[in-house]
Amino acid sequence: MSHEKNILDELIEEIRTFAQARDWEQYHTPKNLTMALAGEAGELVAELQWLTPGEASPDTLTLEKREALVMEMADVQIYLLRLADVLGVDVAEAVRKKLAINETRF
Amino acid sequence: MSHEKNILDELIEEIRTFAQARDWEQYHTPKNLTMALAGEAGELVAELQWLTPGEASPDTLTLEKREALVMEMADVQIYLLRLADVLGVDVAEAVRKKLAINETRF
Amino acid sequence: MSHEKNILDELIEEIRTFAQARDWEQYHTPKNLTMALAGEAGELVAELQWLTPGEASPDTLTLEKREALVMEMADVQIYLLRLADVLGVDVAEAVRKKLAINETRF
């Protein structure tokens, strides 16, 4: 049995601390955070918009493009965890619940 | 020192297993996964589009709306982790790198 | 010289009338309308997420998929024109201004 926090809880705390240090909690309403997440998802999809499937395959992506994707993925993850923090949602539990639902659907 | 997988690695494996069982890996190209993630981000932001800030606050959300949000958050997380798996990206490391960059920017 | 309204102005009026008849103008704030538009853009991109480029080409799309795309495109257009109405923006003028800017950039 472990008493350690899992990595998602650790990240949530680090992101919360970052926001608190800048007095940004006032902006982090559910509506605003979903807008921010949608904005970052838009930046992520835009990174690959003009690449052919071949150019955008995991093995052929340039290092520069790959790093750009990683940073956009981080932004999406940051806002998702910030929203989870604000709403008190356990993301891992939610993922497993959704997978279980999808098991019965597909 | 721990030899256990962290929760993100566990979820990535569970999501991969789900995809493999349905022979869906062929569809999970980087382009397609960013499209799917953008679609789910759109569903997430749409959940709150007509609510006032008051109605959409963490304390006043209806249980039904809250559960809808949790399921859309799960979908975003699933596609983000699937993309991380396909690209071989360590999401936690990416989040910490982005937070460090943001420290210098803000 | 023509005194007729152009088609964009006609559509803006029809969309406004639709909203007024349902007392929806109260919901149509700039923030909410950009959220709604992002949601519809997500539905549009999701329509093509699992299709190969070949399956998603203009000539090979199924009639059913094509009609689904047309309806999502309509939704994006409706919210864009509703936002233009609320903000008093001339969309055609904006498009031509942006094209002129792009002429100097590319």
Next chain:
Amino acid sequence: MSHEKNILDELIEEIRTFAQARDWEQYHTPKNLTMALAGEAGELVAELQWLTPGEASPDTLTLEKREALVMEMADVQIYLLRLADVLGVDVAEAVRKKLAINETRF
């Protein structure tokens, strides 16, 4: 009876000419254009993400923010019309068809 093109057809032609002059038609597949549109919709929603409803109201938006919104709206419109061109879709007809469907739903 008028033989003139309507404004949407004019814009579609101007956007097509712009793309042809840069040899960009090869990139303008349906999948890629929906990705580009989702990216621009993300930029549009991001413009208002941290504003209060009061700050984001039509009357109180700063001129700078307003102009930023107009340019993002133009980008969304450009990709929507480019997609309509590629697919051979009549956007005005689609909007009216969708409004008629919505009449029966709401």
